[in-house]
Each structure stands twice: as C-alpha cells, then as structure tokens.
Amino acid sequence: MTALEGGAILPRRGGIFGALSDAFWRHPKLLVFLMLTPPVLWLGIIYLGSLLALLLQSFYSLDEFSGLVVPEFTLSTYAQLFRPSNFDIIVRTVLMAAVVTIASGVVAFPIAYMAARYAKGKWKALFYLGVMLPLWSSYLVKVYAWKLILAKEGILNWVFEGLHLTPLLDAFLAIPVIGGNSLSVSYTGTFLVFLYIWLPYMILPTQAALERVPVNLIDASGDLGATPSQTFWHVIFPLALPGLVAGSIFTFSLTLGDYIIPNIVGSSRQIIGQAVYAQQGSAGNIPLAAAFTVVPIVIMGLYLWMAKRLGAFNAL
Amino acid sequence: MTSAVSLQQVSRHFGAVRAMDSVDLEIAPGEFFAMLGPSGSGKTTCLRVIAGFEQPTSGHIEIFGETAEGVPPYRRNVNTVFQDYALFPHLNVLDNVAYSLMLRKVDKVDRHRQAEDALALVKLSGYGTRRPGQLSGGQRQRVALARAIVNRPKVLLLDEPLGALDLKLRERMQDELKSLQRSLGITFIFVTHDQGEALSMADRVAVFSDGKVMQVGTPEDIYNHPNSRFVADFVGSSNVLPPDFTAAITGQRAWASLRPEAIRITPSDGAAMQGRVVARSFMGSTVRLGLDVNGVSLHAVVPASTNTTAIGDTVGVAFAPEALHLMGREA
Incomplete structure (x- = not known):
C-alpha cells in the first residue's frame, strides 16, 4: 500500500476545477441548477414556447376578403374544423393512424418477442442492426422506392402477374375507399408505406418492455396452472403493454402529423399533415393550419388518458 | 404407501455440467423435507425438476404415484414459493393470491374470499388492495406463500424461502412455516444452503453435493452420523480428522468426524x-x-x-x- 502524504485530511486540490469540485460537493443543488438551466430554457422557451405561439394563432381568424389574419380572439377557426370537408380530413387521418398503429403492433410484437426472449449475442446485434438499418437511409428514398414497388408497372404487379393472381389484385383495387387505380395511388399504399416507415418505432420500445419481464414470473404463472397462452395474456402482455403504448404513441402521432408520405404514395384526398401544409403554405391561412395542429395534440391527450384508464401503465 | 415425490435415478445435464447426477429420493406424504447443499450442488435444479420447469435428462419421477416426466408445470398439482417471490407487479396482492383461481375460472366473489382466507393464514389480512411494490420483503414472502397454498397443492416447493429475510424475521418465519405445514398437512420440500435452517425445520434432510445426494436422514442422523467428509464438514461445523489421527486413537485407519x-x-x-x-x-x-x-x-x-x-x-x-x-x- 502506498501511504498518502500529509495528515488525515488531504489538502485542497489546486486550480479552478479543485475549487469547483469542493463547491459542488457542498452545494449539490448548484450543480443540478447549472445542468438543468440550458435544457429547461431550450425546452421551455424555444420548443414549447413556439408551439404555444402557434396554438395562439389558432384562436385568430382569417379575414375572408382581405386574406389577412385578424389578431382577435375567436373560436370561429375551430368551428371551421367541423365543416364536412375539414372534418372528413380529421376522421380519415385518425382512422389511418389507428389502422397503422394496430398493424404495427401486430407485426412488431412477434419480432420484439423473439428478440427479447430468444436472441442472444450476435443474433441480438443482428436484430438491432436489422431494425435500425432502414432508419439510416433517407426517408424520401424509401418512400419513392415504395412508390416504384406499388406502381402499376412496379414489381408487385409483376409478381402478381407471374403468379397469375392479377385478377385478385384487381378485385382488391376495385374495393371502394381502400382501392384505387393502382396500389401507389390508394389508401392501402399509404398504409403500407406508413407501416414500413414507422415499424422500428414500435419494435424497439416493445422489445425493451418484453426484455424487462422477469423469466421467473413466467415460471410462476405456469406453476400456478397457467397454460402458455394464459401466461401470455395474463402476464406477458400486460407487462409489455407500456412498451406497446410507447410505440403506439410514436406510430400514431407520426402518422397524424406526416404529409410527405401521403403526398407521394396515396390518393388525392388529404390527411391532417397535408391540410396543415396546404393551409399555412399556398392558402396562407395560418389560423386554420394552427387549429389543425391542435387536433393531433387533443387526440393524443385523449388516447393517453384512455390508455391510463385501461391500466396500460399499471406495470410501470 | 405411495411416496409424495419419488425420484428414481434422475439426472439433469446442462451440456457437460451434471446439475443432477442419478438422484434417488423418496419423500413421504405430509413430510417436511429439506434439500441442503452449497450453491451449485444441484438442489435448486432438483426442485425445478419436481416443479416441471426442467425436464430430466434421464430417470423417472412420480408425484403421488403418477408419472411426472414430460408433464408441463401447469398440469402438476405442485406449487412453488420462489426465492425472489416472483409476485406479479401489475396485480394487487389479492389478485396475485387469486391468480390460480382466476385461471380456473372460479367466479370473482368466490376467489376473492378464498384469497382472503389464504392471506389470513399468513397473517396478512387487509393487505389485499396493496401492490407488491408497496410491501416489505417479509410481507412479499407471505404473499408468495399465500399464493402457493391457496389451491391446497399436493406438494409445496420452497426455494430458499427465508434467504432474503433478516435474522429475526427468519426465525419467526421458520416457526410459522412449520406450524402452517402441520395445519395444512401438505408435503413441504424446501431448498436451503443454511444447515441450521434445514436441521431445525425439516423432518428429513437430503444433503447435496456436485449434483449427487450424499446422505438422506433425520436431522439427528445427519448431524451425529455423517457418512462422508463432505456432510460432516457442511452440516454444522464438525471436525474432520484424517485417517492417521484416527488410527492413533482407535486403531482403525478411516476418516472420522x-x-x-x-x-x-x-x-x-x-x-x-x-x-x-x-x-x-x-x-x-x-x-x-x-x-x-x-x-x-x-x-x-x-x-x-x-x-x-x-x-x-x-x-x-x-x-x-x-x-x-x-x-x-x-x-
């Protein structure tokens, strides 16, 4: 053992860092204050502040004749949301987001389950790589690639033709609402691309939640007489639910806000993101755009409240 | 008489590791049986084989005369108190205890009444609405116990049941477990590495080492007449004397305790x-x-x-x- 020089109390460390260490040790709250100030300023003023400024605009209205924003408090812009043309957009968007979210959950869960329960070592690394790799390439490239896949002259049609299943595809495209001239100009196409693009955001939180389910709870459930499917529904699923809800917040809110995907792949009927884009851009109706922006926020709030009521966060 | 649990030449190998090596055990109905051994001696594997979490590599198991190998845990009328309790964090205490009744579709009023009774047995009446996270270690243990006995299983397995409790609580739980076992008449099999616990609680003790059963007997037997250096050394704190030393006193060259x-x-x-x-x-x-x-x-x-x-x-x-x-x- 090397004896330290000096007495029982060591001398002060020199320099500014020595003095700072002592000061922080004596006043731990000072360090917390210094560390929190920049992010709180950023989050509070620049991030939330600008959102509030936008929301404020939703209580203004547009003068129909001059095309100028009238900075007076009114609910008339919100009333406009309930006009059939606008309300259709909201319903359409919420339905799309809900279907995309449910499908993401269904596709993601088995992948997340396999990764959490069975993948070890290099297989786990391969899983993360496989899930994240699509995120490393440009969003636009992927969406245009899908447009080519789904187009009338695209690879999907070619495969159906090769398998002599073209009538099946045509029959599907003939279905109103979800069909269209080709998959690339139908809601089904939009749905497929949303599903593809948002899937990692569903897989990762679900996998993290499943990974935290202790194996002995599964043993205990079986020990108490639960068949594997009972164990799944009574233990594994409830404990993974916070992860699924976290994932669904991503898929749901990302779908509510996106305007690029439905612009490239999909029908001409708008969803909320496109409506916001159109209103604040070419139409110059900032108040209506802002009011449209409030819709996803309210829907997400309702969604989380319902999830909490249903006990989705009980396991947290 | 049929044994409660009968292991015949049971082995469980994990790759090259022989966690259980040709284990023979006969455990009588209503017996309080301890499996004692250091960590890695195979006692927990033996418990998991009886519960059905592990399948034996070879050998034959009977539970009350019925063949158990190849039978999944959920079809065995055997319940386990886990070392770290394994309570369901998303359910309150009452629903944890009533879990097995819920699976069997016992109606809600009835299962909650039975769960309350089981909680009363472990002296936790009135704790039903709490979450496992709000309980102390000793209370969680009691909940795990109530959950395991609410069905009145044929055999109750306890994996280091008192391992995480402090000394005072441990001594009290030892007494309570014994009286509970007497009043329920269920066969208790518990795993421990604490020789004092095994000797004071069990009717009979099996001492494990390296996947093998070294000796089975009453606590007095094991304590006074260990059959090997390992048992003498592990059970209590016997002096183990080398053959030369013994020869000088008795004239016989043998290890002695x-x-x-x-x-x-x-x-x-x-x-x-x-x-x-x-x-x-x-x-x-x-x-x-x-x-x-x-x-x-x-x-x-x-x-x-x-x-x-x-x-x-x-x-x-x-x-x-x-x-x-x-x-x-x-x-």
Whole structure:
C-alpha cells in the first residue's frame, strides 16, 4: 500500500476545477441548477414556447376578403374544423393512424418477442442492426422506392402477374375507399408505406418492455396452472403493454402529423399533415393550419388518458 | 404407501455440467423435507425438476404415484414459493393470491374470499388492495406463500424461502412455516444452503453435493452420523480428522468426524493429548477455540464460564472415544 502524504485530511486540490469540485460537493443543488438551466430554457422557451405561439394563432381568424389574419380572439377557426370537408380530413387521418398503429403492433410484437426472449449475442446485434438499418437511409428514398414497388408497372404487379393472381389484385383495387387505380395511388399504399416507415418505432420500445419481464414470473404463472397462452395474456402482455403504448404513441402521432408520405404514395384526398401544409403554405391561412395542429395534440391527450384508464401503465 | 415425490435415478445435464447426477429420493406424504447443499450442488435444479420447469435428462419421477416426466408445470398439482417471490407487479396482492383461481375460472366473489382466507393464514389480512411494490420483503414472502397454498397443492416447493429475510424475521418465519405445514398437512420440500435452517425445520434432510445426494436422514442422523467428509464438514461445523489421527486413537485407519462440543479442555499437565490454542472467539454462553494438535487443526466449543484460555496456551485436549464417528466413505 502506498501511504498518502500529509495528515488525515488531504489538502485542497489546486486550480479552478479543485475549487469547483469542493463547491459542488457542498452545494449539490448548484450543480443540478447549472445542468438543468440550458435544457429547461431550450425546452421551455424555444420548443414549447413556439408551439404555444402557434396554438395562439389558432384562436385568430382569417379575414375572408382581405386574406389577412385578424389578431382577435375567436373560436370561429375551430368551428371551421367541423365543416364536412375539414372534418372528413380529421376522421380519415385518425382512422389511418389507428389502422397503422394496430398493424404495427401486430407485426412488431412477434419480432420484439423473439428478440427479447430468444436472441442472444450476435443474433441480438443482428436484430438491432436489422431494425435500425432502414432508419439510416433517407426517408424520401424509401418512400419513392415504395412508390416504384406499388406502381402499376412496379414489381408487385409483376409478381402478381407471374403468379397469375392479377385478377385478385384487381378485385382488391376495385374495393371502394381502400382501392384505387393502382396500389401507389390508394389508401392501402399509404398504409403500407406508413407501416414500413414507422415499424422500428414500435419494435424497439416493445422489445425493451418484453426484455424487462422477469423469466421467473413466467415460471410462476405456469406453476400456478397457467397454460402458455394464459401466461401470455395474463402476464406477458400486460407487462409489455407500456412498451406497446410507447410505440403506439410514436406510430400514431407520426402518422397524424406526416404529409410527405401521403403526398407521394396515396390518393388525392388529404390527411391532417397535408391540410396543415396546404393551409399555412399556398392558402396562407395560418389560423386554420394552427387549429389543425391542435387536433393531433387533443387526440393524443385523449388516447393517453384512455390508455391510463385501461391500466396500460399499471406495470410501470 | 405411495411416496409424495419419488425420484428414481434422475439426472439433469446442462451440456457437460451434471446439475443432477442419478438422484434417488423418496419423500413421504405430509413430510417436511429439506434439500441442503452449497450453491451449485444441484438442489435448486432438483426442485425445478419436481416443479416441471426442467425436464430430466434421464430417470423417472412420480408425484403421488403418477408419472411426472414430460408433464408441463401447469398440469402438476405442485406449487412453488420462489426465492425472489416472483409476485406479479401489475396485480394487487389479492389478485396475485387469486391468480390460480382466476385461471380456473372460479367466479370473482368466490376467489376473492378464498384469497382472503389464504392471506389470513399468513397473517396478512387487509393487505389485499396493496401492490407488491408497496410491501416489505417479509410481507412479499407471505404473499408468495399465500399464493402457493391457496389451491391446497399436493406438494409445496420452497426455494430458499427465508434467504432474503433478516435474522429475526427468519426465525419467526421458520416457526410459522412449520406450524402452517402441520395445519395444512401438505408435503413441504424446501431448498436451503443454511444447515441450521434445514436441521431445525425439516423432518428429513437430503444433503447435496456436485449434483449427487450424499446422505438422506433425520436431522439427528445427519448431524451425529455423517457418512462422508463432505456432510460432516457442511452440516454444522464438525471436525474432520484424517485417517492417521484416527488410527492413533482407535486403531482403525478411516476418516472420522468429531463434534466441536464433544471436546473438553483439560490442564496440560499429564494430558494424553496436547494442543496449542491458535484462535479464540467469544460467542456469549460458549467460547469457540481453534486448536492445533500435532499439526491437525481442531475446533472446540466449550462453556464460556469455565474457560480462561488465551491464544498461545498449551492445553490438554480430551474427548470420549465413542464421540469419534468413523465414516465409511473416503469422499
């Protein structure tokens, strides 16, 4: 053992860092204050502040004749949301987001389950790589690639033709609402691309939640007489639910806000993101755009409240 | 009579590791049976094989006369109290206890009443609405116990049930477990590495080492007549004497065990056997001495009131020859 020089109390460390260490040790709250100030300023003023400024605009209205924003408090812009043309957009968007979210959950869960329960070592690394790799390439490239896949002259049609299943595809495209001239100009196409693009955001939180389910709870459930499917529904699923809800917040809110995907792949009927884009851009109706922006926020709030009521966060 | 649990030549291998190696055990109905051994000795694997979490690599298992190998845990009328309790964090205490009843579709009123009864048995009435996270370690243990007995299983398995509790609570739970077992009449099989716990609670004890059962017997049997150096060493704190030492006293060359409390300390003058005190610790009513007798180290537990030895003293060491227990096995 090397004896330290000096007495029982060591001398002060020199320099500014020595003095700072002592000061922080004596006043731990000072360090917390210094560390929190920049992010709180950023989050509070620049991030939330600008959102509030936008929301404020939703209580203004547009003068129909001059095309100028009238900075007076009114609910008339919100009333406009309930006009059939606008309300259709909201319903359409919420339905799309809900279907995309449910499908993401269904596709993601088995992948997340396999990764959490069975993948070890290099297989786990391969899983993360496989899930994240699509995120490393440009969003636009992927969406245009899908447009080519789904187009009338695209690879999907070619495969159906090769398998002599073209009538099946045509029959599907003939279905109103979800069909269209080709998959690339139908809601089904939009749905497929949303599903593809948002899937990692569903897989990762679900996998993290499943990974935290202790194996002995599964043993205990079986020990108490639960068949594997009972164990799944009574233990594994409830404990993974916070992860699924976290994932669904991503898929749901990302779908509510996106305007690029439905612009490239999909029908001409708008969803909320496109409506916001159109209103604040070419139409110059900032108040209506802002009011449209409030819709996803309210829907997400309702969604989380319902999830909490249903006990989705009980396991947290 | 049919055994509650019967293991016949049961082995469980994990790759090259023989966690259980040709284990034979017969556990009687209503018995309080302990599986004792150091960590890695195979006792927990043995418990998991009985519960059905592990399938044996070879051998035959019967539970109340019915073949159990290949039968999944959920079809065995055997319940387990897990070492870390394994309570469901998303359910409150009452629903945790009522879990097995819920699976069997017992209606809600009925299952909550039965769960309340089970909670009353473990002295946790009124805790039903709490979450496992809000309970202390001792309370969680009781919930795990209530959950495992609510169905009145044929066999209750307990994996180090008192391992995480502090000493006071542990002693109280030992008494409660024993009286619970007597009142329920269920066969209890519990795993422990604590020899004191095994000896004080169990009707019979199986001592495990390296996947094998070294000895099965009553606590008195195991304590007084260990059949191997391992058992003598592990159960309690017997002195294990080498064959040369034994030969000088009994004329027979064999390993022998000698309980520390069988040793008496006498004045060194004229004593047949002398030793030097190398360690001394005061234990309250007794003193524990480390002795060096011609290169063989012994320890003795002697009454504190009559002992005035100090480290470095030479003392006489005496014991009745019949206190020396010769062991058949060299192992």
